[in-house]
Amino acid sequence: MTTPTRVAAGLLSALVAVGGLTACSGGGDGGGSKKAESWSDTGANAKELLDGTSGIEVSLSTGDDPGTDYLSSASGTIVADPPAFEGTVAGRVSGFEASSIDVVSVDGTLWIKAPILGWTDQYQPADLCAPDPATLLDPTTGVSTVLTSSTDVKAGESERGGTDNKEVFHTYTGTATGDSIRAILPCAEGDDFEATYRLDDEGYLRTARLTGVFFKDSEPLTYTIDVTKYDVTKDVSAPK
Numbered sequence: 001m002t003t004p005t006r007v008a009a010g011l012l013s014a015l016v017a018v019g020g021l022t023a024c025s026g027g028g029d030g031g032g033s034k035k036a037e038s039w040s041d042t043g044a045n046a047k048e049l050l051d052g053t054s055g056i057e058v059s060l061s062t063g064d065d066p067g068t069d070y071l072s073s074a075s076g077t078i079v080a081d082p083p084a085f086e087g088t089v090a091g092r093v094s095g096f097e098a099s100s101i102d103v104v105s106v107d108g109t110l111w112i113k114a115p116i117l118g119w120t121d122q123y124q125p126a127d128l129c130a131p132d133p134a135t136l137l138d139p140t141t142g143v144s145t146v147l148t149s150s151t152d153v154k155a156g157e158s159e160r161g162g163t164d165n166k167e168v169f170h171t172y173t174g175t176a177t178g179d180s181i182r183a184i185l186p187c188a189e190g191d192d193f194e195a196t197y198r199l200d201d202e203g204y205l206r207t208a209r210l211t212g213v214f215f216k217d218s219e220p221l222t223y224t225i226d227v228t229k230y231d232v233t234k235d236v237s238a239p240k
Helices: 003-022 039-051 145-149 178-182
Strands: 055-061 070-079 084-093 096-106 109-114 118-120 151-161 167-177 192-199 205-212 221-229
Touching (some): 039 145, 167 178, 167 205, 178 192
Antiparallel strands (some): 055 221, 070 084, 084 096, 096 109, 151 167
8 A cells, every 4th residue: 555545544543543433523593302300311312312413514623633643633524325435634644644534435445645646446445444534424333322322421500502602412422332433433542532522403513522542552532523513414525
């Protein structure tokens, strides 16, 4: 694998390591129940809302530097039916910094736009110890089950945010289990991940903050993950 392609492929693997969890957070434009009394109810409701969406727009970032290869930021769109993903990633792989690496997954094929080399489908998810990012919204095998498997989740204080600080969010803190994350990313290192979830009054997850060891031989780091839109529809095509 050439260095430019290794950088692109490595960042894609990191995207799925953490971006796979981005589907656990989000903001909705549709309906849903109000704040539930227990996380068992709240998590199940948020999973149902996530499983029912046509697609989501997500972004993530970290201000931490774990001192090894890592994903610094990512953004993109995941479409549920037919499964597809389109987005960009940035970070460090093999000591090389890279930004605005384009990634597309459609019709079961993963495409990476490697620096200098252009689009390639040579490296598929199995080569990267990662699932196909297009399938992350699958209600049975995707990431929504991380919500319902989170443990020791406790309600915190409500806080204001959103546009003009007009929205009220309800915070919950707990643990995302290492096993639930490894079901998505087999190479995840941590045994558990500290999690803070913010939900709106309609039951949608708007933000997730996750702290743990995501990458091999790295220090723990915290990602802030936002879903900026639910019910997204988008035609994603293979690059030409």
